[in-house]
Amino acid sequence: MRESQGRVWTGVVRVGPGAGDHRVAIRAAIAVGVPLVVLWVIGRLDLSIYASFGAFAALYGRADAFGDRLRMQLSAGAVLLACMLVGTAMSVAAVAPLAAVAVVALLAAGITLLAYAMRWHPPGALFAVFAAGATATIPASLATVPLVVAVGGASTVFALVVTAVAGLVGARGRPAPSPRRSLQPVGALAGEMAVTVGVAAALAGVLGALLIGSHWYWAMVGAVAATGGAHMNARVIRGLQRLLGTLLGVLVAAGILALHLPPLAIIAVAVVLQAAAELFIGRNYGIAMVFVTPLALVMVALAAPSPVDLLLRDRVLETIIGVAAGTLVAVTSAALRRPRPAAEPVGCRGHDPGQGPIPHPGCGRRRPIR
Template sequence: MAESRGRVWTGVIRIGPHGGAHRVAARAALSVGVPLLVLLLIGRLDLSVYASFGAFAALYGRLDPPRRRVRMQATAGGILVLSMLLGTLLSALSAPALASVLVVALLAAAVTLFAYRAQWHPPGALFTVFAAGACASFPATTATFGLVLLVGVSSVLWSLLVTTVFVLVRRGSWRLPSRDTAPIGSVAWEMTATVGVAALLAGVAGVLLIGSHWYWAMVGAVAAVGGAHVTARLIRGVQRLVGTLVGVLIAAGLLALNLPPWAVLLAAVVMQVGAELFVGRNYGIAMVFITPLALLMISLASPAAPDALLRDRVLETVIGVAVGTIVAIVSAALRRRSAV
């Protein structure tokens, strides 16, 4: 037991090698910064969350060869846009919160299976759950669909252009190395079921215990079960919880300043850079940057009292990580039992 706790603690505080993270951070800064600047200039920063979700496409394939990276980003970008549209549909239909939770949980399971087979990096459905859940929580009308499609697709296309330019500048090869898709076996189904169940239970708990911003609980649970084995999942859960708590303190300071729109944009880009410098090295440190970034974008899209926003972020994250950790432990126990 002590040895297991030691492995978890070591994993929580370990910082991985830099590995060219500055290039990914630069791509991410341009991918999110330029769309936000355009929205600022036309006075529509209320649409910034859709641009940010589209820009998440730039975060995929950081370790892959250029051609595969662009293809992965295009696929992920398309799924992110579809996730936003799905969430918008749930909002426009005034779907009950529990119904939205069920739909987003099914989406989480489906994307997890797809990402495993396509060997996505980063793996899993975390970004799609965030995109669908957040959009399901924003007020929407029929006109919103066009805005989501326009802003989301434009942001994805811009991200692909940024990635392509970086490849050309670095004289990268466009040759596509052969790689088979991962077979759908017991591991893939276990991951799919674990993510789906964790997302569903966390979302239901978030709705029943807190009510608002239930998707943060789902995101927290999906993050907590995202590792390849139970130790990695425990590490990730602890990192998300601690990083979120520190990030909320930073967000509280930023929100208290009542920053002008241009300053919010600048802060968002800085946070995006910080997140990408560490997300592949220490998830907890990355969450210190991701948390204020998410809260700033949510506050622009759906203004709310800062105190309520910060409180919900903490409580929903605690719920999500707790549920995700329990599901991860139960899943590991069931896997060991079936192997006997």
């Protein structure tokens, strides 16, 4: 037990080596920053959250070959745009929070399978859940829908352009050709992952909506993060990193929001936070969360201003709920998946030093190990 706990805490604090993270950070900063500046120029920062989610397409395929990266970003960007439209539609229809939680949980399960089949990196449905949940809670009308398509779509396309230009410059105009990656077969493991994510997201969302009431989607995002990982230890590590990183990140966000910066300064801060997050997201998720948390709060504050104390409170409480729910479901899933002990033959333990094992008439019959 102590050895296992030691491995968990070692995983929580371990910082992996860098692997070209600065290039990804630069691409992400440009992909996020330019659309936000354009919206500031035209006086529509209320649409900033849709631009930010579209720009998240640039975060996919960081370690993949040029062609695979572009294809992955195209598919992920299309899914993020679709999730924004689903969330906006729920906002327009004034869907009740618990019903919205159910829809987002189904999206979480389905996109987990899609991400697995398409070999997305980062894997899973975390960004999609964030996009659908956040847009579902932002007031919208029918006139908002085409704006979501225009702003979110344009931001996604710009992210692809940034990736393409960076790839061409890095390869001096001739990126190495790469065979198209085939789809990954979806089997029992992927199905278990999807069910685990969907159940965890639903449980966290329901608890968040009932206990806190606002920003319930942060609980769902926390649950999805806590259920990510190939094995139990990885999931516990991810949950602890998200919780600890969020708590520290809230302190950073409190300092930033207390300054009451002008919009252009807030955009500059968001760009720096995005770049910093990408420098660490592949090395230590907890450190990355120290930057992701204030970035998320700044995004929400730009699009739908709320009292700062409410934002900070909700972020902490919803994250605690989400990580707890996700870890509970992950542990339960692992316990249900664990194989039962094998039975042993009756009477097959007899042994004669000179003759070897002594057969027993009942040998071969099975009985459960006590």
